[in-house]
Amino acid sequence: MHVERHGKQGTPMILIPGLASGAWVWQDTVRQLEKDHVLYVVTLAGFDGQAATEGPLLEKARASLLDLIQTQKIDKPVLLGHSIGATLAIWFAQQHSELIRGVIAVDGLPISPGTENTPADQRPALAARFKTQMTAPTPEIFAAMQLQYMRTMGVIDEKLAQSAARHTSKSDPVATANYASEIVAMDLRKDMHKVLVPLLEISPYYATDFASRNISLEAKNAYYLSLLHGAPQLQVVAINHSRHFPMLDQPQAFAEALNQFLKTVQ
Template identity: 80%
Template sequence: MHIKNLITVFAFSITCLLGTTLPARAADKHFQVGSMYVERHGNQGTPIILIPGLASGAWVWDDTVKQLEKNHRLYVVTLAGFDGQPATEGPLMEKAKASLLELVQQQKLDKPVLLGHSLGGTLAIWFAQQHSELIRGVIAVDGLPVFPGTENTPTDQRPVLAARFKAQMSAQTPEIFAAQQLQYMRAIGVVDEKLAQSIAGHTSKSDPVATASYASEIVSMDLRKDMSKVLVPLLEISPYYAADFAARNINVEAKNAYYQSLLQGAPKLQVLAIENARHFPMLDQPQAFMQVLQHFLKSVE
């Protein structure tokens, strides 16, 4: 894939999120673990670690937290460089994975569920490949083991592609960075225009250089060869908005099949679609999202 086309695609996959459209949460506790900032909610039940995606803050899970905190212990993380948190030096994904392990060990979490969106879903899958014995399940919300559209890129070409991508994306001014977030939210992020306008402004709290670094690391990764090592139940939530795929004659079954092919090898895999939703199904279709989430949690608890 040409680097300019890849940047356009990836710009549409940048995750940003919520601000004034939802009430503020009152976390029971705030603390730092490794490179991650953590909010804790709830004091009983199965622990769940919630991981936002690229350029997002913990607020992406506001509604999810409100629904789950009475019966679960929730640990909502924000990665370094996002939502106003200080940036750190790379390799950023490796540090984030190590920080997840530290969180599980430090808090003595008894087999938590990992719930990750986009980049957060990729991180959760990667963690499960190495530490399935420490968790009870993974829910990846539009997060995959390889960046869609790059699955046919040869391994030896990925670092070159990632470096070029990082160089071009890092050169963005804050104004261009903010404009991309609004373009993304309108085109791919969510269905509602008012919601898109409201939340896009908050993405600018994230460090553009850190965002570019995470993005380039994701482009360089291909975790498919180790999918058989994900020994816990893995649920991939695939959002589907028909109007976005009509011109290409891609129906919901075809999109699910494509995602299934990228996740091939996971022994306990399930791919479920949430329709009438774009990249953030938890915002576009919160009731449908919660039904899917609750069903999975009951199955692993």
């Protein structure tokens, strides 16, 4: 796990990017927060040019977070995670709520959406199929997959999609597929009651993507609430007109959501 530090005073925070992402995804967020917070921006092994490692990847990442907090003597940080980084933050909170003061999960959940009805004994096979689908045989195909994802699910603006895809294409394709398959295999819902700190779920919503399924912003929020059921101090906040990267699509609305939550956990 690679770590960058920004800021000199204030409430500490650990920022965890999502799948195939690195510290670049938090660039605007760091500028917004570094005056009033000490920020530790991590990049997981295998992403954004960092060396890959052997699995289980998420378990090692969780252990690395614990090591970071303990060795750097970070006093109850807020965990801010995106995508699989959010799932990792929730998982960490289930085990170590006493070491943190809050979790902000950006479009990341305790279970991969759409798999919540898959029985536990079928999840390994589902994860294996997902890994096969995600595996790119060449760097060129991996880069094309990243661009297609960013254009259709990642962000709204085409130039932003191209820029983000250039970044994510620097990640290790095998590591990316392995992380994704581990997420699909997980179901953390039964332990949501163990998240004993305030939990904010940021739910991006882009009406064009949901029009064909007639899913409203309110319906998507309710769905996310159902997947997070059991967390004692939970709130879900929608950011409209954004896809999976609301910090890129709607940086101002994203900053406002963060600031409102952070006021409650100082």
